[in-house]
Amino acid sequence: MAELLEEQRESWGTRSGFILAAIGSAVGLGNLWGFPYKLYSFGGGAFLIPYILALFVVGIPIMILEFSIGHYTQRAAPDAFKRGHKRFEIVGWWGIVLAFVIVTYYPVILAYCFSFLWYSIVGIFTGGELPWAGEGIEGVENAKVFFNETYLGKVDIADARFYLGSIRWNIVLPLAVTWAAMYFCIFRGVRLVGKIVWLTVPLPWLMLLILTVRGLTLEGSMQGLAYYLDPVWSELAKPVTWRYAFGQVFFSLSLAYGIMITYASFLHRKSDLNNNAGIISIADFGTSFVAGLAVFATLGGMAFVTQQAGHAVPVEKVAETGPSLAFVAFPYALAQLPYSAWFSFIFFFALVTLGIDSAFSMTEVIVASIVDKTGWRRSIVLPALTVVGFLLGLIYVTEGGFNWLGTIDGFVNGTWGITFMGLLECVVLGWLWRIGTLRRHANSRSDWKVGRWWNYLIRMVIPVALGALFFWQLFDDITGEGFLRTAEGEWILPSCVGLGIVVFVPVVAIILSILKGRSDIGDAHRPEQGLVVGGRFEGAVAFVGALAVTGLLVVCLTVPMGEGAKQVILWGSLVGGIAAMLLSNYVLDRHHTSTSQASWSARWAGILAAMDASAAIAMMLIGLAGEAKIEDTAAPIRDKLSGVSYVILGVVLLIIIGGLGWSFYRALSAGKDTGIQHPDEE
Numbered sequence: 139m140a141e142l143l144e145e146q147r148e149s150w151g152t153r154s155g156f157i158l159a160a161i162g163s164a165v166g167l168g169n170l171w172g173f174p175y176k177l178y179s180f181g182g183g184a185f186l187i188p189y190i191l192a193l194f195v196v197g198i199p200i201m202i203l204e205f206s207i208g209h210y211t212q213r214a215a216p217d218a219f220k221r222g223h224k225r226f227e228i229v230g231w232w233g234i235v236l237a238f239v240i241v242t243y244y245p246v247i248l249a250y251c252f253s254f255l256w257y258s259i260v261g262i263f264t265g266g267e268l269p270w271a272g273e274g275i276e277g278v279e280n281a282k283v284f285f286n287e288t289y290l291g292k293v294d295i296a297d298a299r300f301y302l303g304s305i306r307w308n309i310v311l312p313l314a315v316t317w318a319a320m321y322f323c324i325f326r327g328v329r330l331v332g333k334i335v336w337l338t339v340p341l342p343w344l345m346l347l348i349l350t351v352r353g354l355t356l357e358g359s360m361q362g363l364a365y366y367l368d369p370v371w372s373e374l375a376k377p378v379t380w381r382y383a384f385g386q387v388f389f390s391l392s393l394a395y396g397i398m399i400t401y402a403s404f405l406h407r408k409s410d411l412n413n414n415a416g417i418i419s420i421a422d423f424g425t426s427f428v429a430g431l432a433v434f435a436t437l438g439g440m441a442f443v444t445q446q447a448g449h450a451v452p453v454e455k456v457a458e459t460g461p462s463l464a465f466v467a468f469p470y471a472l473a474q475l476p477y478s479a480w481f482s483f484i485f486f487f488a489l490v491t492l493g494i495d496s497a498f499s500m501t502e503v504i505v506a507s508i509v510d511k512t513g514w515r516r517s518i519v520l521p522a523l524t525v526v527g528f529l530l531g532l533i534y535v536t537e538g539g540f541n542w543l544g545t546i547d548g549f550v551n552g553t554w555g556i557t558f559m560g561l562l563e564c565v566v567l568g569w570l571w572r573i574g575t576l577r578r579h580a581n582s583r584s585d586w587k588v589g590r591w592w593n594y595l596i597r598m599v600i601p602v603a604l605g606a607l608f609f610w611q612l613f614d615d616i617t618g619e620g621f622l623r624t625a626e627g628e629w630i631l632p633s634c635v636g637l638g639i640v641v642f643v644p645v646v647a648i649i650l651s652i653l654k655g656r657s658d659i660g661d662a663h664r665p666e667q668g669l670v671v672g673g674r675f676e677g678a679v680a681f682v683g684a685l686a687v688t689g690l691l692v693v694c695l696t697v698p699m700g701e702g703a704k705q706v707i708l709w710g711s712l713v714g715g716i717a718a719m720l721l722s723n724y725v726l727d728r729h730h731t732s733t734s735q736a737s738w739s740a741r742w743a744g745i746l747a748a749m750d751a752s753a754a755i756a757m758m759l760i761g762l763a764g765e766a767k768i769e770d771t772a773a774p775i776r777d778k779l780s781g782v783s784y785v786i787l788g789v790v791l792l793i794i795i796g797g798l799g800w801s802f803y804r805a806l807s808a809g810k811d812t813g814i815q816h817p818d819e820e
């Protein structure tokens with residue numbers, strides 16, 4: 139390992155500094171703004187099933203993967219991948235470029251939060267009146283008009299599909315404030331970040347706690363919670379529910395953008411990886427869930443108050459605002475309740491402190507990647523990035539900007555961007571790298587160890603799951619209406635730009651990886667040089683098998699045939715794909731030893747076979763979704779929590795409290811603060 143330590147790297151001061159910084163990145167607007175409305179829109183309590191599944195099967199294992207590669211190589215994402223093979227650097231840059239796209243618009247949402255925080259402060263000083271306040275159903279309209287027209291100056295939605303409109307100067311200043319705040323949080327490097335997060339992580343938790351207690355003690359809160367938790371099972375039959383659940387887990391945990399890789403690269407050599415990943419992921423889920431309780435309990439309180447006042451506004455009337463929940467529904471609800479300006483202040487303060495550390499985590503990794511590659515000074519790269527990020531952000535600070543932001547976010551954070559990136563990461567590290575080395579590395583210093591099953595998750599289960607979601611979306615988008623064009627055949631500009639961005643991201647990644655870096659690591663450090671190659675024959679068999687399955691799938695897709703024949707081919711492809719994948723996996727298990735390596739044919743066969751299996755699953759699911767008549771189940775009783783909701787609540791709390799309790803117990807019984815050793819101790 140000595141060669142990986144040739145350079146003294148910056149580091150977090152303590153284990154807690156790192157954990158808080160990673161939680162700070164993970165816990166952000168996605169938790170308080172994204173999670174509650176997605177859960178509400180996609181089946182309430184039922185949404186928790188795909189979400190928790192995605193968290194444990196995909197989220198935590200990938201976080202362990204990212205921690206282990208970052209920590210093993212002690213490099214930001216691009217260089218970390220490059221350690222495996224020169225060409226893998228592209229994968230690292232791919233994630234970083236995606237982070238760059240996000241960092242152009244994420245601060246814009248933070249800027250809205252800053253503005254609303256300001257309105258709340260003004261409200262406090264001017265006797266509690268909030269500018270969006272209004273009574274009854276008309277009040278909801280008021281809140282919508284305030285956000286959409288007065289604040290955003292949004293152009294008609296139909297027009298926003300085609301042009302940006304002029305700049306909204308009232309948002310430019312808060313955007314500048316956001317970027318300045320991000321700059322000052324990280325300009326001194328990660329050691330300062332490790333201290334700042336002692337403020338930016340606990341503070342929003344405190345705010346959330348206040349909002350939750352207040353929400354739950356309001357009369358009518360159970361009514362709101364019923365909307366949040368009562369399951370609508372039929373939503374599970376809709377593909378989009380699953381895609382949102384998986385996407386939300388990735389976004390919420392800040393996975394696949396190279397963030398966790400880079401953050402882990404600043405850890406001391408003996409730091410724990412597995413347990414930290416568990417703690418961070420469960421803390422993130424806990425925050426989302428509690429945020430939802432706070433939001434919906436308050437909406438319930440609002441519904442009750444408006445009923446009493448004789449101008450009843452049911453929860454669904456305000457909650458339907460979806461992504462505008464944080465800027466329309468919730469502010470409206472607060473405005474109906476006593477001390478509205480104070481609670482509005484608490485809410486937006488929570489959002490600002492939640493979001494700021496997520497936003498600067500993106501800047502930090504982009505800077506770290508550039509500095510690692512070029513050796514340029516941080517004091518030049520960071521200000522330059524700050525100015526560029528701010529200027530590009532102005533695109534979204536326009537009359538049509540909010541619509542553009544939503545559309546581009548849909549591409550980058552949806553299946554086209556993030557899911558594909560996660561898939562790529564798993565296949566490259568699972569099949570082309572030596573994942574066993576990463577597992578041993580992580581286990582050798584962690585409070586608890588992951589078994590071989592983890593290799594199989596990364597190599598097979600996750601790629602098949604993410605691949606199926608990817609192909610599913612691909613089919614939907616290509617065959618569906620309104621993807622890039624309106625029904626009248628006009629191009630929808632933001633969608634075209636969004637697609638353009640996700641297509642262009644790898645091109646930029648390739649260019650960045652071709653540019654010569656300051657130290658050309660890579661091949662020189664390849665762990666596999668000079669090893670005996672094994673499993674050529676089995677690898678070739680698996681490859682031919684996988685190729686044959688691909689052929690079958692292409693036939694199934696292109697040649698018209700009966701439903702029965704199609705089903706036979708699809709099942710055959712699935713079985714064939716899995717068989718070829720297992721054979722390749724066997725070759726890797728057997729030949730990836732300290733003296734030998736598995737043949738490349740086996741590795742590529744594994745990837746191809748995994749993609750075959752996922753394409754077959756996607757095609758089956760599309761067939762099923764097409765056939766199934768999804769009946770929208772009658773709306774559940776909405777005035778109190780149903781029995782099953784209590785069970786859901788109990789299970790979720792058990793997972794959160796039990797999971798965190800167990801992780802802390804393991805950390806304590808391992809008896810060491812694994813973050814503070816000096817690297818030389820190893």
Ligand code: PFF
Nearest residue numbers: 164166167168390392395496
């Ligand atoms: N995880 C953050 C959130 O939930 O708001 C968002 C995020 C931060 C996404 C950093 C991506 C990222 F690179």
